[in-house]
Amino acid sequence: MRQITLSELRSLAENAKDALNQAAVNQGRCIKTYYHWSAGHYGQFFDDYHLLIDKDGELYTTTEDLSEIKAATYMRNSGSVAVSLCAAYNSVLGSSVDLGPEPPTEAQLNKMAQVGAVLCNALEVPPDIQHVLTHAEAADNFDGLTTHDPYGPNADCERWDLYVLREGEEGYSGGNNLRGNIVWYQYHPTADMQ
Numbered sequence: 001m002r003q004i005t006l007s008e009l010r011s012l013a014e015n016a017k018d019a020l021n022q023a024a025v026n027q028g029r030c031i032k033t034y035y036h037w038s039a040g041h042y043g044q045f046f047d048d049y050h051l052l053i054d055k056d057g058e059l060y061t062t063t064e065d066l067s068e069i070k071a072a073t074y075m076r077n078s079g080s081v082a083v084s085l086c087a088a089y090n091s092v093l094g095s096s097v098d099l100g101p102e103p104p105t106e107a108q109l110n111k112m113a114q115v116g117a118v119l120c121n122a123l124e125v126p127p128d129i130q131h132v133l134t135h136a137e138a139a140d141n142f143d144g145l146t147t148h149d150p151y152g153p154n155a156d157c158e159r160w161d162l163y164v165l166r167e168g169e170e171g172y173s174g175g176n177n178l179r180g181n182i183v184w185y186q187y188h189p190t191a192d193m194q
C-alpha cells in the first residue's frame with residue numbers, strides 16, 4: 001500500500017482501463033466504480049478495496065493494477081474499482097442514522113468526489129448511477145442488475161455504505177450527492193487532478 005496523488009491515480013486508472021472494460025464486458029456490464037466506507041477506524045486500512053481515503057483526505061492505493069479483482073462489493077468485483085473511506089466505525093442505521101464516533105470527515109468526502117472525477121475521466125465513464133454507485137445503492141441493485149438479491153437499506157440492511165454522507169441527510173441521498181460533487185470537480189479540477 002502506498003500514498004498517491006490524484007495525478008498518480010489518473011495514470012493508474014488509464015493503465016487499467018482496457019482490462020477493466022474487458023472484464024466488465026465479459027460480465028455483460030459496463031465499468032463500475034463503487035464507493036464504500038470501511039465501518040472501521042480512521043487510520044485502519046483494508047486490502048479489500050483498491051483505493052482508501054483516510055481521515056484528512058490522504059489517498060492510498062493497495063495495488064498497482066486497478067483491474068485486480070478485490071473482495072469489496074458482493075458479486076460485482078469484476079470490471080470494477082472499489083474506493084473506501086476509512087470511517088464509520090460503530091455506525092448504525094436505525095430509525096435515524098448514527099454514523100458513530102468516527103463519521104466520514106469533510107476532507108474524506110471532498111477527496112472522494114475528486115477521486116470519482118479522476119476515475120470517471122480516466123476510465124471515460126459518466127458519473128451516473130450505472131457507473132458510480134455507493135455500496136448502499138449497489139447492494140439494493142439501483143443500477144438494475146439482478147445477479148444478487150438486495151441486501152441494502154431496502155432489504156436486510158447488511159450493507160448501507162454512504163446511504164447518507166452526513167447525519168441528518170435524507171436516506172439514499174449519499175449517491176446523488178457524490179455524483180453531483182463529481183460533476184462539480186469535473187468542471188473545476190484541482191491542480192493535481194490535471
Ligand SMILES: [Zn+2]
Pocket residue numbers: 035036037072135159161
Ligand atoms: Zn462496502
